[in-house]
Amino acid sequence: MKITDLTLLTGRALLAAIFLISGFGKLADPTGTIAYITSVGAPFPELGYAIALLVEIPLAAALLLGYRTQITATLIALFTLATAFMFHFDFSNQLQTIMFLKNLAITGGLLQVAVFGAGRLSIDTCRR
Structure with missing residues (x-):
C-alpha cells in the first residue's frame, strides 16, 4: 500500500x-430543512429535500467506499455547485460568501476525484 x-x-x-x-x-429535522428550502424561494421544497437526502447519504457513502466513483463524484459536484448558487449567492453577507466559496472548493475537489478516480482502496478497484 502506498x-x-x-x-x-x-x-x-x-x-x-x-x-x-x-x-x-x-x-433528523425534515420540517426545519423543508422550511429553510422554502425560505430561499426554491421551487418544490419537498423534492429538493428528497434530492438532498439522496445525494448526501447514499451518494456520499458511495463516494467514501469508492463505488462508481467518477459518476458519483460528478453528481455530487453538480449538486454542490447548484446549492452554492441557490442557497449561498448573497455576497452582501460575508458568511454566505464564505459558504459559496466553500461549495466551489468542494466542487473542485469532487471534480478531481471524478477525473482521477478513487484509487486502489475502493470498491471500484475490487470490481475490476
Whole structure:
C-alpha cells in the first residue's frame, strides 16, 4: 500500500464526511430543512429535500467506499455547485460568501476525484 492510496482514501473520506453529516442532520429535522428550502424561494421544497437526502447519504457513502466513483463524484459536484448558487449567492453577507466559496472548493475537489478516480482502496478497484 502506498501513501498515494491512503491519501486518495482520506480525500474521499473528508469530502464524504461533510455530506453525510449534513444529510443525517436533514434526516433528523425534515420540517426545519423543508422550511429553510422554502425560505430561499426554491421551487418544490419537498423534492429538493428528497434530492438532498439522496445525494448526501447514499451518494456520499458511495463516494467514501469508492463505488462508481467518477459518476458519483460528478453528481455530487453538480449538486454542490447548484446549492452554492441557490442557497449561498448573497455576497452582501460575508458568511454566505464564505459558504459559496466553500461549495466551489468542494466542487473542485469532487471534480478531481471524478477525473482521477478513487484509487486502489475502493470498491471500484475490487470490481475490476
